[in-house]
Amino acid sequence: MRDLLKYARECEALLDALKIKYSKNIRYTVNRRAQSRLGLCKKQGGRYTVEISSKLLDERTSEQTLIETILHEQLHTCYGCMKHTGRWKLLAQRVNDAFGFSVARTADEDSIPEDMLPKPKYIVRCRGCGLELPRQKLSPLVKHPERYRCAKCGGKLTVT
Numbered sequence: 001m002r003d004l005l006k007y008a009r010e011c012e013a014l015l016d017a018l019k020i021k022y023s024k025n026i027r028y029t030v031n032r033r034a035q036s037r038l039g040l041c042k043k044q045g046g047r048y049t050v051e052i053s054s055k056l057l058d059e060r061t062s063e064q065t066l067i068e069t070i071l072h073e074q075l076h077t078c079y080g081c082m083k084h085t086g087r088w089k090l091l092a093q094r095v096n097d098a099f100g101f102s103v104a105r106t107a108d109e110d111s112i113p114e115d116m117l118p119k120p121k122y123i124v125r126c127r128g129c130g131l132e133l134p135r136q137k138l139s140p141l142v143k144h145p146e147r148y149r150c151a152k153c154g155g156k157l158t159v160t
């Protein structure tokens, strides 16, 4: 699990380097709901809450997407930047030009793409009940499925 605050500070340093004035009053929270957006920025009074999906804190996902999403939301805290047009768009362009990122408007509009997490390399399947065990690594179970039996029905296992 990646440390959201650590990344948030790194992103703030990038904005500092470009002298972009974001809010100093941001609370960072992790959104653990399965189907949600990559990020979200809410304004309440003079305070901002930046919400980042827990999926982006998973080491298996792209670190760059996490950084781009945090920057996207931090830019919303700049003066006159709650929308994806005008000032926000110009600042996002500056960040992209300076660091080669692609901070885009979609981060908090689209839902998380389904292929965000890598697909399992192997699937161990029970010939009896159809139970599927997704596996990322070549393990004894994947190498020698004939040595094992399905935990649910005792059926024979195959690997695809």
Ligand SMILES: [Zn+2]
Pocket: 072, 073, 076, 084, 105, 107, 108, 109
């Ligand atoms: Zn946005």
Ligand SMILES: [Zn+2]
Pocket: 126, 127, 128, 129, 130, 131, 150, 151, 152, 153, 154, 155
């Ligand atoms: Zn089974």
